[in-house]
Amino acid sequence: MPQRFALIIDPVEASEERADFSGTFTVVDAAAPALSVGELSTQRGDGVFESIGVIDGHAQEVVPHLERLANSARICDLPVPNQEQWRQAVAVAAAECPAGEAVIKLILSRGVEHGPTPTAWVTAAPASDFSNVRANGVKVVTLDRGHPLDVAERAPWLLLGAKTLSYAVNMAALREANRRGADDAVFLSSDGYVLEAPTASLILRFGDRFVTPAPTGGILHGTTQLSVYDYLSGRGFDTGYDRIPASDLPRAEAAWLVSSIRLAVPVTAVDGTSLRVDHGLTTELNGYLLSPRN
Structure with a gap:
């Protein structure tokens, strides 16, 4: 399942309120390297994720997925995601999904070892045929x-x-x-x-x-x-x-x-x-x- 789209999120505080979070997203080449070799998601699996189904560009059950992502972050002592920031990131990714069934993945990692901030990104790709x-x-x-x-x-x-x-x-x-x-x-x-x-x-x-x-x-x-x-x-x-x-x-x-x-x-x-x-x-x-x- 090759990735079609990816963006990196610059996480902000869960309590931060603003109408537009687009300045906190960076679209990257989904086929190119984007993570550091010191990334704890790959070294230790130290992070949380969600997989969201997409039907003809419509992301399904976004709020329940974001609530569960936040709960997972709390359990793992990770910074709680800003719900509106991540909702907007999902909308950007959904707009890039092909017709039919697709999948958006949300990943929140503890970041680079000894680093000051978490790493967060979103990917989108066609879904497998089930x-x-x-x-x-x-x-x-x-x-x-x-x-x-x-x-x-x-x-x-x-x-x-x-x-x-x-x-x-x-x-x-x-x-x-x-x-x-x-x-x-x-x-x-x-x-x-x-x-x-x-x-x-x-x-x-x-x-x-x-x-x-x-x-x-x-x-x-x-x-x-x-x-x-x-x-x-x-x-x-x-x-x-x-x-x-x-x-x-x-x-x-x-x-x-x-x-x-x-x-x-x-x-x-x-x-x-x-x-x-x-x-x-x-x-x-x-x-x-x-x-x-x-």
Whole structure:
């Protein structure tokens, strides 16, 4: 996925108010070097990020993504982003996106080692084609994440509630899933509760009730999951959050992995046990997620 557009942000205080932040952006060649070799995002994965879906030039769910970026920054003791500055940067990047589906990435790093300020940048590129998995679904395996459900409260230094650049564990989980003959993974707490997928939220259906793991225990509160819940609530379905035992997974009447770029992907099997796929509702969900949303 080659980058089509990139700009560097000169971060300002979160409290600073002004109508125009364009003077704090520098457009750079997306194919050229732009970061220092001392950059801590590349040396240590010391930073946070967000990926925003773009449909025909319209950036989706910008405010929830910026709020989550700010929350991640707080957890990681990074300067909290100025929401209006970053909103304007997203708008600039969205205007450079091609027709169809694209992705904007927001990155906030601790900066250069021993440097005085953070590093921040935005990129835009065409999105990968996920039409096949949206239609045909994915098989998942469950993987132990290695900590109990309440560890985020007891050990906040693990940064489990932040969307950090340190994604090595998430990528290792996907490779392990592939080794086991699956397409994706669902993390479980060491005490047997469902968490999330490496790059997506999980939604389960039991009758007319839809449930997702409560956004505690280091689970990211998914922006796309919130949009799906808005749609389902509008259809009259019951939606909620709960502690979900791993034993409930194979009992679900349907399940989806949902994320900003891949959107709603049905789960066809869990640890080799087949799940029913609701193709009609999946089509509805993706139709909604592909429509412009703020």
